[in-house]
Amino acid sequence: MQLHFSPSMKSITISSSNGFIDLMKIKVAARHISYRTLFHTIIILAFLLPFVFILTAVVTLEGVNKCSSFDCLGRRLGPRFLGRADDSGRLVRDFYEILNQVNTVKIPNSLELPESFAQLVSEMKDEKYSAKDFAFILKGMMERFEREIRESKFAELMNKHFVASAIPKGIHCLSLRLTDEYSSNAHARKQLPSPELLPLLSVNSYHHFILSTDNILAASVVVSSTVQSSLNPEKIVFHVITDKKTYAGMHSWFALNPVSPAILEVKSVHQFDWLTRENVPVLEAVENHYGIRNYYHGNHVAGANLSETTPRMFASKLQARSPKYISLLNHLRIYLPELFPNLDKVVFLDDDVVIQRDMSPLWEIDLGGKVNGAVETCKGEDEWVMSKRFRNYFNFSHPLIAKNLNPDECAWAYGMNIFDLRAWRKTNIRDTYHTWLKENLKSNLTMWKLGTLPPALIAFRGHVHPIDPSWHMLGLGYQNKTSIESVKKAAVIHYNGQFETVAADRL
Ligand SMILES: *[C@@H]1O[C@H](CO)[C@@H](O)[C@H](O)[C@H]1NC(C)=O
Ligand SMILES: *[C@@H]1O[C@H](CO)[C@@H](O)[C@H](O)[C@H]1NC(C)=O
Ligand SMILES: *[C@@H]1O[C@H](CO)[C@@H](O)[C@H](O)[C@H]1NC(C)=O
Numbered sequence: 001m002q003l004h005f006s007p008s009m010k011s012i013t014i015s016s017s018n019g020f021i022d023l024m025k026i027k028v029a030a031r032h033i034s035y036r037t038l039f040h041t042i043i044i045l046a047f048l049l050p051f052v053f054i055l056t057a058v059v060t061l062e063g064v065n066k067c068s069s070f071d072c073l074g075r076r077l078g079p080r081f082l083g084r085a086d087d088s089g090r091l092v093r094d095f096y097e098i099l100n101q102v103n104t105v106k107i108p109n110s111l112e113l114p115e116s117f118a119q120l121v122s123e124m125k126d127e128k129y130s131a132k133d134f135a136f137i138l139k140g141m142m143e144r145f146e147r148e149i150r151e152s153k154f155a156e157l158m159n160k161h162f163v164a165s166a167i168p169k170g171i172h173c174l175s176l177r178l179t180d181e182y183s184s185n186a187h188a189r190k191q192l193p194s195p196e197l198l199p200l201l202s203v204n205s206y207h208h209f210i211l212s213t214d215n216i217l218a219a220s221v222v223v224s225s226t227v228q229s230s231l232n233p234e235k236i237v238f239h240v241i242t243d244k245k246t247y248a249g250m251h252s253w254f255a256l257n258p259v260s261p262a263i264l265e266v267k268s269v270h271q272f273d274w275l276t277r278e279n280v281p282v283l284e285a286v287e288n289h290y291g292i293r294n295y296y297h298g299n300h301v302a303g304a305n306l307s308e309t310t311p312r313m314f315a316s317k318l319q320a321r322s323p324k325y326i327s328l329l330n331h332l333r334i335y336l337p338e339l340f341p342n343l344d345k346v347v348f349l350d351d352d353v354v355i356q357r358d359m360s361p362l363w364e365i366d367l368g369g370k371v372n373g374a375v376e377t378c379k380g381e382d383e384w385v386m387s388k389r390f391r392n393y394f395n396f397s398h399p400l401i402a403k404n405l406n407p408d409e410c411a412w413a414y415g416m417n418i419f420d421l422r423a424w425r426k427t428n429i430r431d432t433y434h435t436w437l438k439e440n441l442k443s444n445l446t447m448w449k450l451g452t453l454p455p456a457l458i459a460f461r462g463h464v465h466p467i468d469p470s471w472h473m474l475g476l477g478y479q480n481k482t483s484i485e486s487v488k489k490a491a492v493i494h495y496n497g498q499f500e501t502v503a504a505d506r507l
């Protein structure tokens with residue numbers, strides 16, 4: 001007997017070598033095989049396989065060639081299998097009845113499940129089972145399959161998560177080699193930008209982009225796609241902020257691969273005098289907090305109740321737990337007015353975006369006195385990515401949250417924001433951010449779990465100006481079908497789905 005999966009996974013063929021049941025084709029219906037469909041298919045298969053096998057085996061044993069229905073088989077099988085000689089027409093009905101009884105009964109603890117299908121068959125040959133035993137064994141084996149399938153599905157998601165969040169070896173080596181270059185090659189150390197361009201770093205008629213990342217390749221993609229898509233690249237100033245360990249490599253890369261006519265500087269967090277413990281009291285606490293360490297770096301499967309979670313929810317939880325959500329580089333955007341005291345309006349980009357359009361019109365948008373020009377994420381065609389309201393980010397069972405926030409308020413996205421720093425400096429956004437971060441730590445992270453966006457959603461309340469969704473398309477890299485037309489039209493596409501790394505590698 002053979003089980004054959006078609007390459008597209010759309011059909012499964014069962015065939016037996018003696019030609020008796022020569023073809024049984026199971027079509028898996030839709031084009032997208034949902035986990036549920038797959039699961040049911042496997043359950044049905046688990047039922048069918050033993051039957052098919054028994055049919056085949058019996059037919060072979062009895063040397064019957066033209067017995068092709070349950071009914072005919074019943075006549076042959078009935079007396080032996082059901083333990084009584086009976087009119088054979090009732091066999092199938094009787095057997096269904098037994099299956100039905102067993103369906104609602106718990107499997108007896110004493111029942112020993114065969115380890116393998118082969119063992120089941122050999123025990124059947126020894127006439128070890130009554131029909132009821134057999135039904136129990138079927139049920140037990142299926143439940144075991146079900147458990148194993150779920151477990152391996154979750155394990156697969158874990159592995160995908162690790163693959164997607166680990167630094168690919170090639171990229172890791174790139175950073176090391178560039179760091180080495182920095183110490184050995186004078187060109188890699190040359191000043192960025194060249195001294196005569198330095199004053200332009202704070203001239204407000206230029207278009208200032210800020211990017212905060214420790215991923216050199218990602219930074220390169222963001223910067224070069226911005227410059228290539230621009231109609232006035234000579235007006236672009238990039239401020240790339242990185243951490244101490246990546247600084248030398250990042251500097252080497254952009255010194256050796258200039259982006260002229262655009263202007264670019266590389267800064268490390270340790271070069272900002274303003275970033276001191278007095279000014280940023282919460283961050284260290286955030287990174288060191290026991291619960292956070294455990295939450296982001298702990299065993300992800302141990303805490304999850306697998307029978308309650310769907311693989312999809314589990315995958316998005318895993319994604320949300322990536323340690324990148326607690327790093328200083330990620331929180332940095334809340335300090336833009338202080339880090340760039342001379343700038344009026346800046347665009348802040350995440351490192352997992354690709355720019356496809358000239359961005360200058362962003363500076364023309366009238367933010368109406370608001371601080372943050374952002375794309376709202378509560379309405380849109382993609383119901384998975386664009387259905388985010390406050391209730392998706394916060395725990396409304398927490399009294400402080402319930403008292404202060406509205407669960408229906410529309411969320412907005414980080415990743416591509418235009419910030420009016422002048423308006424920002426007149427607000428207390430940073431203090432609000434700190435206050436809520438501290439409250440959440442005090443409450444043992446029960447108010448929200450998801451990194452830097454939730455406190456920003458609170459801190460920027462009333463300071464957000466919605467911009468046209470085509471400026472920023474989110475969620476590339478989710479399993480759900482992304483509309484290619486929207487991707488083509490979007491100014492910025494954001495690979496913040498689960499398969500982000502995989503997707504970015506294809507660029
Ligand atoms: C997981 O959830 C199921 C269904 O709600 C429940 O019966 C079971 O006790 C839970 N298991 C754990 C370990 O919490
Ligand atoms: C916070 O969580 C930790 C670990 O789960 C626990 O030991 C501690 O008692 C909790 N603290 C509060 C105030 O709930
Ligand atoms: C939500 O808040 C309530 C009340 O503080 C708390 O009991 C519960 O554990 C929280 N839920 C989560 C998922 O943290």
Ligand SMILES: CC(=O)N[C@H]1CO[C@H](CO)[C@@H](O)[C@@H]1O
Binds near residue numbers: 032383480481
């Ligand atoms: C193919 C697929 O995963 N489709 C899903 C897209 O998202 C919606 C909303 O969550 C689901 O209902 C679909 O099953």
